[in-house]
Amino acid sequence: MQVLPSLNWHAAESEKIVEALETDAQVGLSGSEATERLKQHGLNELPEDKHKPLWRVFALQFASPLIYILFVAAVISFAMGHGSDAVVILVVVLINALIGAVQEGRAEHSMTTLRKLSALKVRVVRDGKESNVEARELVPGDILLLGAGDQVGADARLLEAAALEATEAALTGESLPVQKHTELVDEDAGLGDRRNMIYSGTHFTAGRGRAVVVATGLQTEVGKIASLTATAEEPKTPLEVRLKQFGNWLVGASIVLFVLVLAFGLLRGIPFVTIFMVAISQMVSMVPEGLPVAMTIALAVGMQRMARRGAIVRRLAAVETLGSTSIICSDKTGTLTKNEMTVTTLILPDGLQIEATGAGYSPEGKLLGASKDDAALKSLLEAITLCNDANLVPPEAEETRWRPLGDPTEAALLTVALKGGVELETLRDEWPRRAEIPFDSAAKMMATQHDRDGKRRVLFKGAPEKLLDLCDPATLDLAQVQQTSEKLAGQALRVLAVAEVSDSPLDEKAGFEPWRGRLRFLGLLGQLDPPREEVKEAVAECLAAGIRPVMVTGDHKATGLAIATELGISKPGDIAVDSGELEAMSEADLRASLERISVFARVQPEQKLRIVKAFQSQKQVVAMTGDGVNDAPALAAADVGVAMGITGTEVAKGAAKIVITDDNFATIVKAIEEGRLVYQNLKKVVLFLFATSIDEVLVLLLALLCGYPLPLAAVQILWINIVTEGAVTVNLIMEGPEGDEMRRRPTPMGEQLITRPMLQRLLLMVSTSVVAIFGFFVWREASGVPFELVQTETFTLIAVTQWFNVLNCRSATQSSFSLDVLRNRWLVGGLILGNALHVLVIYNASMNHIFHTVPIPLADVFLLGVIGSSVLWAEELRKWRARRRSAEVGIKEPVQRDQ
Template sequence: MGEPVRSVHAAPLEALLAELAVDPGAGLTDDEARERLARSGPNALPEQRRASLLAIFLRQLRSPLIYLLLAAAGLAFALGERSDAAVILAVVALNAVIGAVQEGRAERSLESLRRLSALTARAVRGGREVILEARWLVPGDVVLFSAGDAVAADARLIDAAALEVAEAALTGESVPVPKRPGAVAPDTPLADRANMVWSGTHATAGRGRALVVATGASTEVGKIAALTAAGEEPQTTLERRIAQLGRHVIAAGVVMCGVVVALGALRGLPLVAISMIAVSQLVSLIPEGLPVAATVALALGVRRMAGRRAIVRRLAAVETLGSLSVICSDKTGTLTRNEMTVTALYLPGDRRVDVEGSGYEPSGRLAERGREVDAGADADVRELLLAGALCNDAELVPPDADDPRWRAIGDPTEASLLALAEKAGLDVHAARERHPRQGEIPFDAAARMMATQHAGGAAPRVLLKGAPEAVLELCSGVRRGGRVEPLGDREAREVRGAWEDMAGRALRVLAVAAAEGAAIEPQRGYAPLRGRVHLLGLVGQLDPPRPEVRGAVLTAWEAGVRPVMVTGDHKATGLAVARALAIARDGDTAVDGRELDALDDEQLAARLERISVFARVHPEQKLRIVEAFQARGDVVAMTGDGVNDAPALARADVGVAMGVTGTEVAKGASKIVLTDDNFATLVDAVAEGRHVHRNLKRLILYLGSSSIAEVVALISALVVGLPVPLVAVQILWVNLVTSGLVTVPLIMGPPEGDEMRSAPVPRGEPLLSSQVLRRMAFIVPAIAASTLGYFAYRLSLGVPLVQARTEAFTVLVVSQWFNVLNCRSGRASGLSLDLLRSRWLVAGLAVGNALHAAVIFAPPLNAVFHTVPLPIEEVVSIAAVGSLVLWVEEIRKALVRRRERRASPSRRGRRGADHPAGSRHASR
């Protein structure tokens, strides 16, 4: 079934439904959908052709660093050093193979994550609303969407309520476009087709139901995509930092080459030999494997996070997580279970009703002062519950074979009102049939309420529910004892007292009201209802905190990451939950949206340190909160789920969207999507980000210290008048064996477990940080001294130069293997860490040992690498000398641990006085 031939925007809807053979109420059956999918194909744009293995291999050669290697090979061949040229070319080939394999693995990991974060859609299949991947939509599907949902296919509207769609991505229209059903003229331009919604756009307000008429490449955006070549993504911050580091290293290497050649000339060494050594040393100094290894480190972090329910949409965000100092988190669903349960009711006349039961299961009784309430006989209670069920877009799904629990389709707050009505014995489906909806004002985050109009009585009736302060502004009366009475000052104080009492018990409070004989005018909003509304009562809902969140909050504080709650609830409710979860410290306060608007930027900055809860904020204020924290130097994560959260998510250093309740627009603006909407998952992701950053530092430390040590040993030999300790081909072999075989395994090691017991990584800290340089100050002299010292010692004993060089060559290799153990941790002993946990590193060391043994003991390779077999007793001595770098680092680490033990008691005392978590905001 393809796209209808006629102009779908101009054809009568009934004709389209007949042509696509679909009932708009029941939708397609699963069998019909499968048949159409086989004919039309998946609802996806043609994927960019994947690069061939050869193309990926050749891409590894497009680097100035590789060009230097090839130039060195050409120079060696021209000078008759064909074996050296062959080894250099082997280094290039092996490096390219390793890079291609790792790039392919990283791409496969990211491809699997793209599938995990695929766009979803709501459709009607077989008379039931289902959620499915958008790629399975077919022409003839009936789809549903509301504010924040992405439109997944081109579709003709069947019906709509106050629907507006942002079409800037397709038409360039800067403001959302109102949509309405009904045919339009055949020559209507695409941007003016108000009865159509287009793939690639998103709803910003209202809700609608539409008939899919085109999918995949047949959609308007698909036609454009077919004409547009995919552009390359810009470099990430991390890639730019690596490129900058590479340029600095190349500059240093060129200077080093000049020094080596000059010293060799002063010593009278052959120009050809010293030039080859200088070029080889330059090659060894350049970390050509760094970009590939860094990408692998990030990709591995992405994969581990996916296993912990955090989908990373921007690779560089992994490293940014390690620098987070503030997490601005939603409450509902993120800090709490998002399983709303009504536990308390207030009705005018100071009536307090307790509600039993939990979750969405409609079982439990209503009791007032211990006596059961009969909603059938109590008109005030019945009206309150009925209004909550009718002014409602959710559905309850009873248990079935697939899931034994009652489940909600739609907003959990609304689902809890349905469960409440069913507990009281009301038949929600029958009530909806008796009082059909005639109009509505969908929920709006700025207005903080919604309204619906219903028939079924002598005159139309409007029902409202929302934030108490918003609803009460419209009210002029209250329903009490079966009649409407004026809302005076005494009644208003009574309502406010009940509301604040509920909020103080960490209940989320909704006000429910009605307007008799009123009608909704969508264009005028709530203005016509002002003064005509009477309050039916308040509903107190409890969304219990997730049991794991308090521990995650304490972990965040200990790690120097400050959690802040941003919620749409009343500030008393938010502050009560924040204190229960240890988010709020002693003396911390809550600020609501109105108070926030009253603060200028300087006043907000002055109070920011003690504000733990931002309550009743609208999405635009989230952006200001993010910018306020960033202005004082914080690295900020912001969570969000709504379409209007997108600006704040995009502005935050790490925007985090909710995978379960989040809109597709919010997911598109975010860098990370939590598949379980859980704050604890975000804290786990921070730990993973720090682990990735630590891996990158390990990589820089290992490559830098090993390469610089070779240069120091070479230049020192030339200065003191010794022969050159290594020939060019040996330098290249060291670079291949030490870097190629253990660099990637080094960054695949497990976390040390202390990632969340230190302050965040400072913003903008360079890869070659002062901490890395301080460690190099111990490692480099140890490797250079052991290599050059053993070489000089053996020469003094009269050992032939070729054997002394072979021994120095081996000492250097062994030193760098011991250095791998050093680089696994900055403070823990390389001997105490469980080496067997890093099986890839063990494998790399084992293969490296075998290859180096072949170079030393295999006669065919002796001629290539200018080596000779060594006596076994010398191998033992070489291993002992090569371990010097390990013992030097062990002494340094022991001093670090001793200093930490001495400092820890006083540090714990300072922390305990500041926060119940035992830590203060360490990044300050």
């Protein structure tokens, strides 16, 4: 099929469409045919924004006021006969541009990799079997399986639709979900009126269906109207804003410095070209141009680390925001628990309690206290088999476990039915489904109609507090059943009620209300979803880190509170609040009660948004988990929206900033730890760059003010600023965790980049370095040592102090001797490279000429090392005193150890 047939898809009979597309509505395409069509039609995707060519990326590295200044300095140097200085400047600029271009390419590659990890998956039928494929691999003729929460991967014509509703606001502007059907539509119907069509980029809010793909890629409606040349620019994150403000301040300070140095030098009678070059070099050294590169690498590395630990970052801002998280609102099922539901208890209408043995989805086990001839038990087991959208997949090949296909809660019902002797496929063939009301998150129920030989069974399954209201009081002791349900919920069991009626057909549009008081109660089922073993430890880690976990679940509040207490989320005196109680609370009452509420139970999805805003009103930074369509507003509103990668809908993933691939609460905690590490390492880099920049500035100004010759040549300043610093700056970003990241308070969102504790450390480091360097310079100058050697040794001493200072910046409290230096191989490599390059500058004749250096006697090398290490010993003393104070106070609460 080279060309798609020319049909008005919405106005043509579905049979003709299937025939024209040469496919099968039930079996779908074969794998080989799908592969062939993919070659013919291409990938189902819109062209990505054109990547900037390498030459342009490289050229943009020069678009900086500082680079312009360096170019002017190089031209002036050439004009005044200082060709070697000009060459050095241009080489430094070139190296800086190359580094920037490479890092930009790496960052782009990291983002591309992460986009692939979170690619949209859709359900299709191929070779008669259901399978998941990437949406980009869809081809015309593919048969799509649709359900609530799914995102549409391509334009398609509906073949089946059961209470199917879609949100098409992104395409048509219609804000409310529209009902979909399979009936023909007029040829001239507008896009929004084509109710038998579904379109790429939209999603479903309710129901289920089946459709045949009719258009992919640029042939879709979205493809036709998409802007292929412009994309929305993501807003700058708070960290980027803080860095920009910090950078602007430094640029301003560097200009003032330039004027001062030039003025003092001219007053001292220093030749203009010499003092101009020094002033330019000092101006450049004052601005840590390596900081933006360091930030880019830090975020990219952090995102990759999180990805390896199961957390896919979809929004750059989430990396830094994670470090500030103070509240985690977590779902229970699958996140705090294993999501391996097992029915352990069945309650029949006469009150008989039956215990089911076995665990997981394997049908190995027995129903204790029951007879297979019990008609009530048989009715209950048949009802949960028929009123069920899930399937069980037996072990295949080397597999040993049964796998649920669909909702785990429903799959567990099929398992207990098998234990009771029900033949699933036989029963479903005997009683085919004729109508249904899909599960409604507000009603917390679903219903199905099954007809056979003139007989009808309408079956209902849902939350006891909802379903029991529809039951005929004559068929049950309502008070007794409610008491039993409460008792089971108090045992951390998830409780479902089941009922049936046979006198009327289902009316999907009328919903559940017409059935009130008419249903016959069939029984209760209690399911157990055991907590994950690792979650209890993760909860304790959260509490130690000043982060409070809160459970937000659709289960009964007694069930939620039991699990929360077992995991340590709920402490004595805490309470659980259900949706009704939450609805009755005023905003003021809710905010006043937040401190005591550890479980929000039976909450409606829209109530999650209210919970998020209530916590945020108390200046809390909230992470909210979610997996459903209706969770999207809460995920978007939360400071960090976390979607579930396994059970999460595509809509939820699209609204979230982070996707957890294993749906595990412990993974969220690990992601927070990584986020804290990223921000912590960035602050280490800021401290190091700022300290070394000020060292050079103060040494130069002191020399000018005190009447000494310039202790550094311009090219030496540039070498220190670009090469000596550059060899270790980015490497500091690769520092691993210190081990106490999760014993610190969350980082306040409004915190400045340089805080008071950082300024105190900065003052100590700078004062120690400047006293050592300037003192050494004055001593050697007064000792009659040739000035070329004095200047070379001062140049080397500044480099040595920076190497020791980078060790200082690895931790604010831990001794550099207690930290394994070899654990950061990047830093070790940077130190080795920096030393090797400096040795080359000192002992190579050609480099001596370029950098105005002379060889240093080996006897003086040891002296320089001892003097340069003074900054290390001063900081070690401060760290020792800080650790001693902490030990004397006896810290029990999380503390903020600033960099």
